Structures are given as C-alpha cells and as structure tokens.
Amino acid sequence: MSFISILSIEFKKIRRSKILPLFLLASVILWLPSVFNADINFKMQAEGILPEYNFLIQGFLGISWFMLPASIIVSTVLINQTERSNNGILKMLALPVSTTWLCLAKFLVLLVLAAAQVIIMAGVYYIGAAIASNIQDYNFILPPLFVFKESALLFISAIPMAALFWLLSICIKTPVFSIGSGFIMVVPSVLVINTKAWFAYPVSYPFYVITTEYSKLASGIDTTKIQLIPWIPVAFLITVFCIVLSCMYFGRSYR
Amino acid sequence: MGFIIECKKVKRTGFIPAFICAGIFSAAIPVINMAVRHKIYTSSAGSPVNILFNANWQVMAMLNMLAVVICACIIYNSEYAGNAMQKMHLLPVHEGYMFLGKFVLMFLMCIAILAIESAGIMFCTDYWFGSGSQVLYLVLKSFAYEMVIMVPAALSALFIASAFKNMWITLGVCVVCIFMATMLPMDNFILSLFPFAMPFQVFAGTAEKTIQGFIAASFIESIIIIIAEFLLIKIRRLFE
Numbered sequence: 001m002s003f004i005s006i007l008s009i010e011f012k013k014i015r016r017s018k019i020l021p022l023f024l025l026a027s028v029i030l031w032l033p034s035v036f037n038a039d040i041n042f043k044m045q046a047e048g049i050l051p052e053y054n055f056l057i058q059g060f061l062g063i064s065w066f067m068l069p070a071s072i073i074v075s076t077v078l079i080n081q082t083e084r085s086n087n088g089i090l091k092m093l094a095l096p097v098s099t100t101w102l103c104l105a106k107f108l109v110l111l112v113l114a115a116a117q118v119i120i121m122a123g124v125y126y127i128g129a130a131i132a133s134n135i136q137d138y139n140f141i142l143p144p145l146f147v148f149k150e151s152a153l154l155f156i157s158a159i160p161m162a163a164l165f166w167l168l169s170i171c172i173k174t175p176v177f178s179i180g181s182g183f184i185m186v187v188p189s190v191l192v193i194n195t196k197a198w199f200a201y202p203v204s205y206p207f208y209v210i211t212t213e214y215s216k217l218a219s220g221i222d223t224t225k226i227q228l229i230p231w232i233p234v235a236f237l238i239t240v241f242c243i244v245l246s247c248m249y250f251g252r253s254y255r
Numbered sequence: 256m257g258f259i260i261e262c263k264k265v266k267r268t269g270f271i272p273a274f275i276c277a278g279i280f281s282a283a284i285p286v287i288n289m290a291v292r293h294k295i296y297t298s299s300a301g302s303p304v305n306i307l308f309n310a311n312w313q314v315m316a317m318l319n320m321l322a323v324v325i326c327a328c329i330i331y332n333s334e335y336a337g338n339a340m341q342k343m344h345l346l347p348v349h350e351g352y353m354f355l356g357k358f359v360l361m362f363l364m365c366i367a368i369l370a371i372e373s374a375g376i377m378f379c380t381d382y383w384f385g386s387g388s389q390v391l392y393l394v395l396k397s398f399a400y401e402m403v404i405m406v407p408a409a410l411s412a413l414f415i416a417s418a419f420k421n422m423w424i425t426l427g428v429c430v431v432c433i434f435m436a437t438m439l440p441m442d443n444f445i446l447s448l449f450p451f452a453m454p455f456q457v458f459a460g461t462a463e464k465t466i467q468g469f470i471a472a473s474f475i476e477s478i479i480i481i482i483a484e485f486l487l488i489k490i491r492r493l494f495e
Contacts, residue, residue, distance in 0.1 A: 022427045029435045066437065070430045077423040085336065085421075176269040176329045179426065183321045184280060187314060 001097055007105045010079075014109065017078055020116060026067050027121045031128035034059050038132040038140065048220035052140045055129065056147065057214045063121055064154055064206040065190060068114070072162050073182040075113040076169040079106050093251045103250035107166050107243065114162055118155045122147055150213060157209040160202035160235045163242035170246045173253045199231040202238055257348070257356030261330075268329050271364065277322035278368035282375030284318075285311040289379050296383070303384035304393050305459040307376055315372060316401075316455045317433070320408060322368060323361070324429040327412035330357050332422040350488045354417060355481075361409050366402060373398040397458035404469050407450035407476035414484050448472050450480070 034055060041051035041058075049057070083089040092102065125147065129140040165182050172178035189204040193211060198204050208226075215221045265271065285307055289296060296306050334340045334353075343353065373394050380386045380394070411432075416425045429451075436452035444465065447453060456469060 017421075018424070019427065022424075022431065026431050026434060029431065029438060033438050062438065067430075067434050070434065071427075074423055074427040074430060077426055078421075081422050174269045175332070175422065176273045176325055179325050179328070180273050180277070180322070183325070184277075184318070187317055187321070 001101075003101050003105065006097065006101050007108060010105045010109045011112075013082055014078060014113075017082065019075065019078055019113065020120070022074075023071060023117045023120045024124070026071065026117075027063075027124040030062050030067065030121065031059055031124050035128045035132045035135070038136050041140075042136075042138075044218075046220055047218040049214075049218035051138065052129075052142055053217045055132065055140050056125065056142055056150065057210065057217060059121075059125060059128075060150060060154060060210045061207070061214065064210045066186060068117060068154070068158055068206055069161060069165075069186045069189070069203055070183070071117050072110065072114050072158065072165050073179060073186075075110050076165050076182075077175065077179060078113075079109060080169055081175070089251070090254060093254055099250050100247045103170070103247045104243070107163070107246070110162055110166055111159065114158055115155055118151050118158075122151045150210075153209050153213065154206055157205040160205060160239045160242075163239045163246075164202050167242040167246045171249050199227075199234050202235065205235065257352045258359050261353070261356040261360045264333060265330060265360065268333055270326055270329055273326055273329075274322055274364040274368050275371070277318055278371035281315040281318040281368070282372045284314055285375055285379050289383050293383050302390070302393070302459065303380045303386050304376070304390050304397065307379055308397065308457045308459050312457050313455060317437070319365075319368060319372075319405065320433050320436075320451065320454055323365065323405070323409050324412050324426065324433065326361065326364065327409070327416040327429070328422050328425045330361070331413070331416035331425070335420045335422075351485045354413065354484050354488075358410060358413055361413065362406065365405050365409060369398045369402055369405075393459065400458040400466065400470070401454065404453040404456055404473050407473055407480060408454050410477055410480040410484075411450040414480050414487070417484060418487060444468065448476070450476055 038055065041054045044051065044054050047054075083092065093099065126141065129142070133140045164185075168181055169178045172181065185203045189201065189207055192198050192201045192204045193208045198208055212224050212226045215224050288311055289307075296310060299306055334343065343350065376394055377391065380390050412429055415428050415432075419425045419428070432449075432451040436449060436455065439446045439449060439452050441447060441452075441455065447456065447469075453469065453473065458466065
C-alpha cells in the first residue's frame with residue numbers, strides 16, 4: 001500500500017469523531033472574554049502595545065500555554081483509542097502494511113488536527129475582532145498576513161511537542177499514565193520559559209515563541225530575542241528522535 | 256458493596272498510583288518554589304499560609320483538576336472498553352449506585368491527594384517560616400474547605416465520563432471545561448460557581464460570607480449533578 005492511501009484511511013478512521021466542534025468550542029471560549037473585555041486593550045500604555053495587537057496576542061498567549069498542548073494530548077487519545085476499541089489495531093497490524101508508514105501516517109493526522117485547531121482559532125479571532133470593533137468603535141481587525149504569520153509560528157513551534165506527546169502515547173500503554181505524563185509536562189511550562197534551559201523543553205516552545213512575539217510588538221517591554229542556536233538544532237533533534245523511537249515501538253506491545 | 260467492587264475494578268488501571276503521583280508532584284510545587292525564591296516570600300507580609308496559597312494554589316489546583324479528570328476518564332473507560340457496561344445492565348445493580356460507588360472511591364482519592372499537599376504546605380511553613388504547629392489548624396481548615404469545593408468538580412467529571420462512551424470525548428470536554436475555568440475571572444462570585452472553577456478558590460484571606468456561599472453552592476451543585484446523573488441513566492435507557 002502506498003503512503004497516500006494509508007494516510008487517507010487514517011483520515012477516514014477519525015471522520016466521525018466530532019473533534020472539530022470541540023476545537024470550535026475551545027476557540028469560542030478563548031475569544032469570548034476578550035470580546036467582552038475589549039476595552040482593557042486601550043489601557044496598555046505602560047507596555048506600549050497597540051490595542052489591536054494586544055487583542056490578538058492575549059488570545060494567542062491563552063491558547064499556547066494550555067489549550068494547544070491539551071488538544072494535542074486529546075488528539076493522541078482519539079487516534080489511539082478509536083483503534084483499540086474492538087481490537088482494530090490488531091487487525092491493522094496483521095495486514096501486510098509497514099508499521100513505520102502506519103505510525104507516520106497517524107503522526108501526520110495528529111499534526112493536521114493541531115493545524116485545524118490553530119486555523120479554527122484564527123477564524124474565530126476574525127469573528128471576535130469584528131464584533132469587538134463594532135462594540136468599541138475601533139478597528140481591531142489585523143491584516144490576514146500578520147495573523148497567518150503568528151498562527152504559522154504557533155503551529156510550527158508545536159511540532160516538537162506533538163512528536164513528544166505522540167511518543168508518550170505509544171510507549172506508555174496504560175492510558176492514565178500516557179495522558180497524565182503529558183499533562184504533568186504542560187503545567188510547569190510557564191516556569192520553564194523563564195529559565196535558560198527552555199530550549200530543551202519542547203512543551204514550552206509555543207508559549208515561548210508567542211511571548212517573544214509579544215515583547216517584539218510592545219515597545220515598553222525589553223525585547224527578548226529568540227536565540228535560534230541552540231534552539232533549532234535541539235528542537236530538530238528532539239523531533240526526529242521522538243518520531244524514530246515511536247516508529248520503532250509502534251505496535252510492539254501487541255505482538 | 257458497590258464501593259468494594261469499584262475498588263477491585265480499578266486495580267490494574269493505574270487509578271490509585273496516578274492520584275498518588277499527582278499528589279506528590281503538586282506537593283513538590285510549593286517546596287520547589289520556596290527553595291528557589293524563598294527570599295521574596297519570607298520577606299513579604301502576611302500569614303505564611305496565606306502567602307503559600309497565593310503563590311502556589313493556582314498550579315496545584317490545576318494539577319488536582321487534571322488528576323480528577325484523567326481518573327474520571329479511566330474509571331468509566333474500563334466499563335465501556337470491553338462492553339462491560341452491557342453486562343452490568345443485566346445484573347441486579349442500579350447504574351446510579353455504580354456512579355455513587357465510583358464517586359466515593361474518587362472522593363477518598365481526593366482526600367488522599369489533598370492530604371499529601373497539606374503535608375507539603377506544612378513542611379514549607381515549618382522549614383522556611385518557622386511557624387511550627389500553630390498554623391496546623393489553619394492548614395487543616397484550608398484543606399477541608401478545598402475538599403468540600405472539589406466535590407462538584409469530581410462529580411461533574413464523572414457525570415461527563417458516564418455520558419460519553421469514547422474516552423477522548425470525555426477528556427476533550429473536561430479539558431475544555433478546565434480551560435474555561437482558567438479563563439473566568441476569580442473575583443466574580445457567580446462565575447466562580449462553575450464546578451470546574453470552584454477548586455481554584457483559596458480559603459485563607461477570603462471573607463467568611465464568601466466561604467459560606469461556596470460551601471452552600473458546593474452542596475447544592477452536588478445534589479443537582481447526582482439528580483442529573485440519575486435522569487441521564489433513565490433517559491438513556493429509553494433510547495437503547
């Protein structure tokens with residue numbers, strides 16, 4: 001079987017999962033308070049950030065520290081559990097399909113779900129910004145290119161984290177511990193971004209990237225320049241390591 | 256009877272170790288925080304319990320909530336995974352009592368997790384503030400309060416878990432609820448009554464009237480959720 005057909009089968013498996021409405025719900029919950037409290041964006045003189053940028057960045061900060069990691073964990077549970085019910089995974093492993101391709105296809109599905117979450121959030125941002133502009137009589141809507149750039153940064157910085165969570169969900173068979181260890185890693189990420197070793201901790205990447213974007217836009221805050229070395233090599237190594245290991249271990253506990 | 260069977264069911268799911276691990280991890284948070292930044296905290300005014308709770312409780316409560324949610328997922332997933340639920344329907348056991356049995360087990364684990372955390376807080380007050388045993392009463396009262404306001408959250412996590420067959424829907428809905436709880440303003444009483452937002456409240460330094468309000472709300476919400484669960488079981492029977 002070619003990789004493309006394996007991938008299309010993986011997408012069919014999650015077709016009726018109703019995960020997209022859940023992402024939509026999370027995005028609405030994210031932007032609703034910002035729309036109601038849109039007037040606080042005008043009181044950011046100390047930080048020196050324009051109201052429309054503050055509106056966007058606060059929402060992105062809100063999603064990058066908890067909701068994006070959490071929804072990636074939920075997606076790993078979705079991908080694994082739909083196969084485990086009725087022993088579907090045993091039948092898949094009995095077929096003459098390469099387990100490496102199978103694992104990679106599932107990981108790609110995970111990335112697509114993470115991208116869907118970011119796209120839905122950006123879409124809801126435009127609705128929220130339009131409503132806030134109407135209420136406050138001030139244009140909160142930012143050019144699409146800028147919003148796209150921020151969303152793309154958020155998504156790309158989440159890839160190493162997704163690889164790590166994917167590895168956890170494959171290597172730890174007891175769901176309590178694979179989910180639990182993921183969440184336990186999410187909680188201290190706020191503390192880790194203030195340390196020098198943040199680049200070694202993939203879960204903190206999205207939050208760190210958005211925080212630096214915030215400091216770039218706000219003239220009142222010292223701009224923390226993101227150090228690409230050693231970040232990019234380390235992130236790349238972690239990602240490759242997690243993917244290779246998860247491909248090696250995929251399905252091993254069933255044999 | 257129902258409770259003992261529930262204890263046996265969770266034996267190999269990692270339910271109890273998960274709670275104990277979460278407890279130890281969250282008890283370590285104030286200790287690590289104090290070890291790193293004790294100069295800031297010991298020099299600030301106010302009672303030690305107050306300072307410790309203000310500095311750490313948000314993160315600790317978050318961990319408690321995540322532990323409750325994950326364990327609620329697993330405790331019902333073990334019923335749904337191998338169609339055990341259908342077999343339960345044939346037995347002369349009411350599904351509602353199963354829910355209550357699971358809740359009692361969960362509540363006991365919540366007490367365990369809070370006990371571990373109070374030991375962590377006690378250690379901090381004793382080691383860095385040198386307050387000895389005089390704060391013991393206040394710490395115990397704080398954790399008794401946290402125990403009471405955690406009940407609606409535990410019940411609603413179990414309610415969501417019992418409503419959905421797929422574990423990931425339960426997890427997704429509960430995670431969205433926790434996310435919503437973190438987005439709600441803490442000082443608004445009405446909005447803080449959301450079951451998942453209540454455990455983020457702090458005992459020390461809160462007005463007596465607010466505390467009484469939260470305790471009353473916790474009882475009322477718990478009763479409403481239990482009634483809702485019994486209704487859900489009845490309604491679901493009609494459509495199966």
